Amino acid sequence: MSIAPATPHASAPAVRLRVPTDEDALTWYRVFDDPEVMEFFGGRRADLCDYEELTARQRRHDAELGYCLWTLTDEEDAVLGFTGAQPWPHAHYGPVGAIEIGWRLGRTAWGRGYASAAARTTLERVRAAGVGEVVAMVHERNARSMAVAERLGMRRAESYDTPRGQVAVCFRLEL
Numbered sequence: 001m002s003i004a005p006a007t008p009h010a011s012a013p014a015v016r017l018r019v020p021t022d023e024d025a026l027t028w029y030r031v032f033d034d035p036e037v038m039e040f041f042g043g044r045r046a047d048l049c050d051y052e053e054l055t056a057r058q059r060r061h062d063a064e065l066g067y068c069l070w071t072l073t074d075e076e077d078a079v080l081g082f083t084g085a086q087p088w089p090h091a092h093y094g095p096v097g098a099i100e101i102g103w104r105l106g107r108t109a110w111g112r113g114y115a116s117a118a119a120r121t122t123l124e125r126v127r128a129a130g131v132g133e134v135v136a137m138v139h140e141r142n143a144r145s146m147a148v149a150e151r152l153g154m155r156r157a158e159s160y161d162t163p164r165g166q167v168a169v170c171f172r173l174e175l
Contacts (some may be wrong), residue, residue, distance in 0.1 A: 012117040017070035017083065017125075019062045020055040024071045027079045028055070031106035040139035041104075042164065061086050066129040069102065072118050074109075081105035083118035085126045085134060094160050095170055098135045099126060103148065115148045123152065127175040134175065140167040 020028075025048065032038060032045045046054075054069070061068035069084040083103040088095050101122050103115045126134060136154055138145045146169070149156075154171035162168050 011113070012120075013113050014075045015083075015114055015118045015121065016073045016075075016077070017118060017121060018073065019068060020058045020071045020082070022052075022055065024079065025051040025055045027071075028082065031079060031081055032104065034107050037104070037107050040142045040145075040166075058084070058086065067122070067126050067131075070122075072103075072105065072114065074114070080109040080114055083115065084122050085131070088135070088137075093162065094137060094168065095135045098133070099131050101126070101134045101136050103145070110144070115145075116151050119148060119152055123173070123175065132175055134173050136171040137168045138171060140169055146171075
């Protein structure tokens with residue numbers, strides 16, 4: 001299923017968000033094969049089977065909720081990563097029961113406004129789906145993602161210790 005391009009904000013790049021396909025699992029696996037991209041996610045990409053499960057789960061979320069972690073592409077349909085929203089996926093820590101927005105882009109897309117533009121579109125779509133508040137969980141040293149959350153108008157709230165022994169800052173935004 002294809003989703004229309006996002007409406008760009010002033011000087012924001014054009015982005016497209018679409019429901020992930022089976023093929024996107026392999027594409028995400030390749031795009032995220034970079035220690036810098038994965039620095040705050042264990043330092044290495046996940047196994048291909050993890051991306052296969054993730055893309056399948058996102059298709060279910062889209063069908064059931066009307067939102068998911070969408071595949072993010074540029075104007076030429078090159079996959080840059082993903083951006084979107086999903087129910088917080090962990091039952092044993094963090095903002096259990098919340099809707100989390102998130103983004104992960106390949107390094108070639110960093111610093112070009114894609115994450116902020118796609119996250120703004122995510123906020124519009126989850127608001128239209130009836131979501132009243134979202135959170136973004138960001139590793140305490142991930143300055144780039146914190147900057148995106150702040151550009152979206154999110155407020156820094158509580159922090160959580162993660163099972164990996166890291167600290168994640170929870171940003172919140174009422175819609």
